[in-house]
Amino acid sequence: MVGFAFVAPVEAAAAGRPARTRFSPDPSVAARPGPKRRDLPPGAAPLTAPALRAYDLGWKHHRAGHVPQPESTPWPSALSAGQLRTRSNSGKKVAVITGASQGIGAGLVEAYRKLGYAVVATSRTVAASDDPDVVTVQGDIADPATAERVAAAAIERFGRIDTLVNNAGIFVAKPFTEYTQEDYDAVTGVNLTGFFRITQLAVEQMLRQSGGHVVQITTSLVHHALSAVPSVLASLTKGGLQSASKALAVEYATRGIRSNAVSLGVIKTPMHSEEYFETFAALHPVGRMGEISDIVDAVLYLEDAPFVTGEVLHVDGGQGAGH
Numbered sequence: 641m642v643g644f645a646f647v648a649p650v651e652a653a654a655a656g657r658p659a660r661t662r663f664s665p666d667p668s669v670a671a672r673p674g675p676k677r678r679d680l681p682p683g684a685a686p687l688t689a690p691a692l693r694a695y696d697l698g699w700k701h702h703r704a705g706h707v708p709q710p711e712s713t714p715w716p717s718a719l720s721a722g723q724l725r726t727r728s729n730s731g732k733k734v735a736v737i738t739g740a741s742q743g744i745g746a747g748l749v750e751a752y753r754k755l756g757y758a759v760v761a762t763s764r765t766v767a768a769s770d771d772p773d774v775v776t777v778q779g780d781i782a783d784p785a786t787a788e789r790v791a792a793a794a795i796e797r798f799g800r801i802d803t804l805v806n807n808a809g810i811f812v813a814k815p816f817t818e819y820t821q822e823d824y825d826a827v828t829g830v831n832l833t834g835f836f837r838i839t840q841l842a843v844e845q846m847l848r849q850s851g852g853h854v855v856q857i858t859t860s861l862v863h864h865a866l867s868a869v870p871s872v873l874a875s876l877t878k879g880g881l882q883s884a885s886k887a888l889a890v891e892y893a894t895r896g897i898r899s900n901a902v903s904l905g906v907i908k909t910p911m912h913s914e915e916y917f918e919t920f921a922a923l924h925p926v927g928r929m930g931e932i933s934d935i936v937d938a939v940l941y942l943e944d945a946p947f948v949t950g951e952v953l954h955v956d957g958g959q960g961a962g963h
């Protein structure tokens with residue numbers, strides 16, 4: 641990496657790093673009584689019935705910390721009453737995580753369990769779990785049949801899907817003209833086709849529940865191509881996911897479904913050989929690679945951020961900002 645100043649990695653700080661600080665509501669605000677219809681300014685024109693309903697509904701959801709919902713969600717004919725639950729069979733929210741066998745996906749499974757979610761974890765080789773609140777489904781996410789099995793497992797075992805993290809992904813870096821048709825098929829298969837059917841199924845279920853959250857894991861290369869790392873297929877596929885994240889956010893904003901992306905720098909996972917860690921560290925203004933915990937913290941922030949949707953959250957050691 642000629643031309644890049646290498647600053648000693650600071651990952652050692654990870655061990656002694658302060659606990660993640662999370663936004664908590666100001667209790668004095670939470671305790672404040674909500675506005676009542678009689679609080680309308682004197683002389684204000686009377687509200688129509690639909691406006692009053694929207695007003696009350698919006699405030700109710702504000703108090704609950706949720707995006708306002710439409711008053712009623714169409715009841716799909718295929719939906720049984722048992723599917724419309726406020727929590728899973730075990731009383732937990734449910735996260736589906738793809739690419740869950742190792743790396744960031746494995747970190748997300750652990751984090752969502754700590755958060756109290758039941759988890760459906762999928763990848764080709766994901767191992768069975770002893771945890772009764774983790775279901776594992778093996779399969780190639782590029783095959784729509786895997787998505788069907790994953791969604792079915794979530795509903796059969798837990799009765800709902802609250803969060804989908806589209807984390808499965810592969811990375812092939814090559815000069816553009818050296819990519820083969822096999823490279824193209826493999827990268828678009830996992831990164832794009834692997835997003836499509838499972839996200840459709842998850843969103844369908846979220847619509848029945850009037851809420852949910854979809855997160856795409858992407859790369860800083862979308863916004864910040866590097867001459868040293870030629871990788872058009874990463875930009876093509878992850879850039880598509882980022883655009884889709886925004887489009888989904890807008891399409892479903894009024895139906896309680898949020899969609900966000902986390903755009904990563906280079907993270908220490910089994911995707912990368914340790915021999916290149918020093919080189920990768922130098923690609924980031926902060927002078928280090930990211931840790932799995934950096935990405936998990938970002939996803940958990942988004943999980944707990946009801947006013948954030950359509951966001952591409954850069955967790956890239958400053959790469960997106962420049963050099």
Ligand SMILES: NC(=O)c1ccc[n+]([C@@H]2O[C@H](COP(=O)([O-])OP(=O)(O)OC[C@H]3O[C@@H](n4cnc5c(N)ncnc54)[C@H](OP(=O)(O)O)[C@@H]3O)[C@@H](O)[C@H]2O)c1
Pocket residue numbers: 738739740741742743744745762763764765766779780781782806807808809810811830857858859860904905906907908909910911912
């Ligand atoms: N690490 C980085 O520096 C970095 C940077 C930018 C973006 N990302 C993105 O972050 C996400 C996670 O990456 P990671 O670093 O944790 O990678 P990783 O350690 O290589 O893990 C990738 C995961 O995806 C699964 N997977 C791969 N092909 C699959 C397929 N055909 N069907 C189903 N699952 C498949 C793998 O499981 P199986 O082998 O069991 O199928 C594995 O669980 C990916 O989307 C990646 O593009 C990573």
